[in-house]
Amino acid sequence: MSRPLLMIPGPIEISPAVLEAFSQPPPGHLEARVVEAFGSALERMRRVWLAGGSAQPFVVAGSGTTAMDMAAANLVGRGDRVVVVKTGYFSDRMEEMLRRLGATIDAIDAEPGDAPSPEAVAERLDAGPKAKALFATHVDTSTGVRVDPAPLAALARAREVLSVFDGVCATGAERFEMEAWGADVYLTASQKAIGLPPGLALLVASERALAAREGLAAAPPMSLDWLQWRPIMQAYEARRPSYFATPATNLVMALDTGLGEMLAGGIEERFAAHERAAERMRRAWDDLGLRPVPVRRELLAWTLSALWFPDGVDAALVGRILREGVIVAGGLHPAIRTRYFRVGHMGYAATRPEMLDRTVDAVRRGLAAKP
Numbered sequence: 001m002s003r004p005l006l007m008i009p010g011p012i013e014i015s016p017a018v019l020e021a022f023s024q025p026p027p028g029h030l031e032a033r034v035v036e037a038f039g040s041a042l043e044r045m046r047r048v049w050l051a052g053g054s055a056q057p058f059v060v061a062g063s064g065t066t067a068m069d070m071a072a073a074n075l076v077g078r079g080d081r082v083v084v085v086k087t088g089y090f091s092d093r094m095e096e097m098l099r100r101l102g103a104t105i106d107a108i109d110a111e112p113g114d115a116p117s118p119e120a121v122a123e124r125l126d127a128g129p130k131a132k133a134l135f136a137t138h139v140d141t142s143t144g145v146r147v148d149p150a151p152l153a154a155l156a157r158a159r160e161v162l163s164v165f166d167g168v169c170a171t172g173a174e175r176f177e178m179e180a181w182g183a184d185v186y187l188t189a190s191q192k193a194i195g196l197p198p199g200l201a202l203l204v205a206s207e208r209a210l211a212a213r214e215g216l217a218a219a220p221p222m223s224l225d226w227l228q229w230r231p232i233m234q235a236y237e238a239r240r241p242s243y244f245a246t247p248a249t250n251l252v253m254a255l256d257t258g259l260g261e262m263l264a265g266g267i268e269e270r271f272a273a274h275e276r277a278a279e280r281m282r283r284a285w286d287d288l289g290l291r292p293v294p295v296r297r298e299l300l301a302w303t304l305s306a307l308w309f310p311d312g313v314d315a316a317l318v319g320r321i322l323r324e325g326v327i328v329a330g331g332l333h334p335a336i337r338t339r340y341f342r343v344g345h346m347g348y349a350a351t352r353p354e355m356l357d358r359t360v361d362a363v364r365r366g367l368a369a370k371p
């Protein structure tokens with residue numbers, strides 16, 4: 001049997017061109033082709049992030065968690081007040097990172113499948129001493145809940161509070177307009193909608209965010225420090241080789257290829273492809289009688305579906321779907337972990353209806369199969 005289709009919410013199926021760009025003997029980080037790909041990838045990140053010229057993209061070896069740590073450690077110090085919009089497992093992780101930095105945390109909770117309202121966020125921003133930063137997860141992969149970052153960024157901007165969005169399960173698929181919305185950090189990882197193997201932490205920081213790093217009393221760990229990395233990124237963007245810590249060169253080559261593919265039809269078309277893929281999946285789940293974990297339609301992410309097990313079905317369904325040739329994911333949110341499963345539909349697969357349909361067929365047969 002051919003290899004199963006990887007339809008979890010990351011890592012994901014990657015395009016043939018990205019696979020080819022990645023699969024070569026490791027190039028040296030000072031080689032001209034790496035310098036060119038690195039510089040071009042940084043330029044393309046600004047276009048995918050819809051970020052302005054004064055914003056700084058960063059590409060470092062690591063995962064989404066590295067990017068989260070980098071954002072937190074460059075902005076927040078001991079005693080700073082921060083507001084965290086909670087939508088699941090990954091906002092819990094962000095809260096814990098901020099706690100370790102000694103921040104005073106004001107977390108706004110929501111039931112699994114729901115998200116705090118912008119009004120609740122505004123109320124919390126206005127209560128107590130001025131906050132330094134607002135943190136939110138664009139799409140929480142544990143619940144399939146998407147928050148709308150635009151009003152949150154606007155609330156933060158109006159109060160001169162920095163806004164940070166975890167886009168690990170969203171960037172390049174869900175609409176995000178960094179410059180127009182006035183957001184300060186948008187971070188992600190290579191293995192989700194960016195469409196690469198795992199191994200890169202990616203983020204773009206606004207001028208305001210970069211200034212906040214300059215104002216920190218205590219420097220972050222060197223490997224996360226924007227002041228260490230910024231001259232390196234500037235050098236590569238100017239097509240000059242540079243070194244601080246060895247970049248993941250195969251992945252940098254693949255990043256330029258992947259971002260190039262994403263931008264080939266324009267970023268708007270990429271967003272639209274994900275919206276269409278999500279609609280296709282929603283209709284299919286409806287037909288199968290599967291209900292989403294997000295409690296309202298506007299909370300449904302384009303990048304993945306989180307679906308309750310129907311009555312009489314449990315996590316063994318995931319194994320039965322695998323027997324039908326498709327890998328989907330079990331639950332992750334600790335409060336509901338055993339009661340639902342998750343299907344990714346982002347990146348390359350979102351542009352390949354036959355992969356989406358093969359996934360739906362496997363779920364249908366998995367549901368029909370005897371336990």
Ligand code: PMP
Binds near residue numbers: 063141169
């Ligand atoms: N944030 C979100 C929203 C995620 O989905 C993930 C990974 N699933 C992370 C952060 C952490 O990323 P990583 O596993 O690459 O460290």
